[in-house]
Amino acid sequence: MDKKLTDLGTVKGKMLLFGGVYSNLQALEELIRIADKQGIPPENCICTGDIVGYCAQPEEVVQTFKKWGARSILGNVEIQLRDGAEDCGCDFREGSRCDGFSQLWFPYAQSKLSKSSLDYIASLPDHITFNYAGNQVGILHGSYFNVSEFIYKSTNWEVKAPNFSKLNADIIVGGHCGLPFQHLENEKYWLNPGVIGMPANDGEPHVWYMTFNDDGLFKYNHHTLKYNYKLTSSLMQNGLLPEEYARTIITGIWDNTEILPAYESGLQGFGIVL
Template sequence: MNKKINNIGTLKGKVLLFGGVYSNLQALEALKAIAEKESIPAENCICTGDIVGYCAQPEETVQLFKLWKAKSILGNVEIQLIDNAEDCGCDFTEGSRCDGFSKLWYPYAQSLLSKSSINHLETLPDHIVFEYAGKKVTVIHGDYFNVSEFIFKSTNWQKKEETFNATQSDVIVAGHCGLPFYHQKNNKLWLNPGVIGMPANDGSPQVWYAILDDTNEDLKFKHHNLDYNYKLTNKLMQNGLLPEEYARTIVTGIWDNTEILPAVESGLQGFGITL
């Protein structure tokens, strides 16, 4: 398996983890401000991929990410854009609502990205590896074997264990599924910090990220809500080119559908998230 893996050595202090910016410039601006407020340097800010996605400002979002100098791995969207592919590679079921919506937002993003932005995406690795508080941490998008694999909290541990074994890691930081969660077993931690570009189907317009803390040389983590100017994001998405349903989700915090979700996560729609 030919993968580009960026080993960034040992990190110390707080580490900001997030995913799925999804072309949401307002959310990225708000998160960057959080990093600055918390005095978290750019090299300690790591994205699980899909910088580009459903929202209205793909070019501005990539350029701000580039200016910030935060780190990211490749999401499936970046891989497809670099390859000039015809679809997002999200692994949606053909003919589903998500698949239909992707035929709107993906070409929209593709048409607006500059060569400079594509060049930046081409520099991103498949995975990031680092040591933190004495533990090996690997950052992936879906799972180690499939960038578009949907892994949820309810996904059985045996499935997650395949990625732990392949990477020889103590901690997996993952993205893609759009929901924040953590799953601990056998002294291993699977941590999804959530995404900042879209709400987590919890009935709130707030989005999610996580912070690692190595105080007392122990690895601790905490999920956080992010407030941002979602009304502006919603307004910009109402341009006649992007799915109206996704613009509505920005405000309501409720997904248009739960096609990708297992029964457990689907049943939690609109009930809020407790972590």
């Protein structure tokens, strides 16, 4: 299927960027409250994909997101849901723990989503581009070439560089890997705001998002988001979803680090410094 790209032209004012809602309604509701409090309009709020995921309220999340009016691109989960696939398309190693967990949460999400939600998901673009404070920005999920590719801070710049050419971008905002980071090289920025649906393996129950500010020069900041994670975890303990993910919501520690490179794996539980 041909890629769908939405170009927003020039965007002005404060922006809010985030990834992976992962069916976490409590985190999404708190993020919406923050955007409202800070006067950030919905059209300046952009998700890097995977609105649906590991948590217990996929239908409520999609409908809340749709009503809010924020923007999003397709994550691998949305593509698989749109196409009626049998798995999440996360590119987990077959037989791994994450692969086993996906055989629980993905069918659960499929079973909960209404036609209205699936139609909304199908309407999302693969990429969003816009000009901000004199910089061309491109939003992608994994990479331009593979929506399920895991790109981390430690990923070689040679892997990242071709994505800038494809999106004609000075700044790329990526998703999928679940960890916030910033990587500046050759006057290009690769930024990942992190995700709001799951902790970042840092030993804290809070989650992560990012803001852009165009006061004179381009500025960006990473932020933590505190929300009612105890409710999220309790709703996940329904006998249908992985108990390990419900525990991660509380502890901030991933059940395993099998998808992580050595550098990121070694940071488990040590907090995140940006």
